[in-house]
Amino acid sequence: MTTEPALPDAGSLNSPEPDPGPGTASATQETVETAHFRSPVSFVRRGSRLQGRRQQAWDELAERFVIDVPRAEADTSVDPDYVFDAAAEFGRTAPLVVEIGSGLGEAVTHAAELNPDTNYLAVEVYLPGLAQTLQRIGQKELTNVRVVQANAPEVLTTMLPAGSVDEVWVFFPDPWHKTRHHKRRMVKDEFAELVARVLVPGGIWRLATDWSDYAVQMREVLDASARFVNLHDGERAGDDSPLTRVNREGLENKAPINDVDTRGGWAPRFEGRTLTSFENKAHQAGRLIFDLTYRKA
Template sequence: MSTEPNAPATTPADPETPEPPRGHPVSFVRRGSRLQGRRREAWAELAGDYLIEVPRVSADTSVDPDYRFDAAGAFGRHAPLVVEVGSGLGEAITHAAELNPDRNFLALEVYRPGLAQTMLRISQKGLTNVRVAQVNAPEALAGMLGPASLSELWVYFPDPWHKVRHRKRRLVKESFVELAARVLEPGGLFRLATDWSDYAVQMRSVLNASPMFANLHAGERTGEMSPLTQVWESGVESVVGGAPVRKGKDPVSTGNTGINEGTDTLGGWAPRFEDRPLTSFENKALEAGRMVFDLTYRRTGLPTG
């Protein structure tokens, strides 16, 4: 675990510029990692208790390919492990950890302020079953986490990367699904949520195409009951972030934003996961009029890798 609160943070001048290249696009940009006020204090005071010290190879979110996370050592016990990718300010994972003291939880996040806030929440709630790590999630799933070591994997509201030229940076794609299959135990659950319909369709498509996953709600919420149909019919995504699209510009979220664009006959949308609280991020999406799409898949077959 790390106790270095003043480690230098990478803050590119261009907020659209990702970290130094790793040979493949990353799913995030570094919008600033400076710690201030209480979060700076939290990093100094709490990192030694909750932050996993991950060996690096280049960037400060990279993972040495030889490093293996020792869950029993980190938590001081053997228990089912739940990992959240992109844990943000820690609202979801600390809420779930409080409800499920018999499970271990690991928050993976690239932004130091988010990790500092998560550690504050852990401390304030008196939780002993949560740890955090500043890592690029695909690298963590590729080697840091052992095969079949997770009972659940969560990806809630990943960056949608609206622009077509940026979509290669989306996290949930075929290669990430393969990594998810590697770390989930047989029968383990992969839970996802997004508030953008075209990303929801992409998630559903790549997971439905994988022989390693089965949709727990296949065939459910089709037609008029589908949130996808409702988005298409309402045209709600003709606004971005709740603000009207600038005159002469097309919506960047999806091509299916007009009234009566179609009916979703496939469905497969899960009910909202009851252990996920209404986070500040999700609440902003709802206030902007967007709908939330939930998906839940079960890992099938034997572990890989």
């Protein structure tokens, strides 16, 4: 694609599913694993050049809204000595919501507009997504959003002070479908520890995915963690479970099986999340959305 889309969509994130199925091009993909957080997470090195309105938004708004972090070894890494000072960056003290993998900034800017008394930090490695977020910040004339181009685990390990975040959001993280790539998924035991580190006592972690096996992985990781309590434990089980529906109806290109999800634990759709491009794309493909909401114990 040589021109910028008039309206952002999931496709403009270049590669919404980093490990495409057989027969699709993957030669240009390069995963990045930082020494700082080598095993738990890697991400696809997506395009980083800006054009047109995104470049313009960057030029006009980056100085005010982009957190200029000192780097360690890569351009998405964070110097471990750097600590984010929310009060100084926002010029006020307010509840802080951190969205990890904010993509085009749809969810974070929508929420920021509706909740001017809350501070929002968007964490994303994909530069054009951050530029698009800046565009939205400018269009909506928001003052309560900051963005940072950084590898999320590093942000959670050292950049954010412990106990400083009221909510963490992880919406539609890269699914890494292939079994041998599951280790690259963001939501896993080590990552849960990092989220617990930054949350205030009683802080909330909201997650959503449109892939049932990743949803099950999220539920397993968080239910097994002593740091989190499922706010919807046992809810939406059996016939009411989206997992039961995926199994029975053979969604996600699976063969139908009569496997009932007796455990449940799925949250209602988070009302504070606007319909993002990724969620919309999932609907169009006939996939179901799994929401999970946990409180730090």
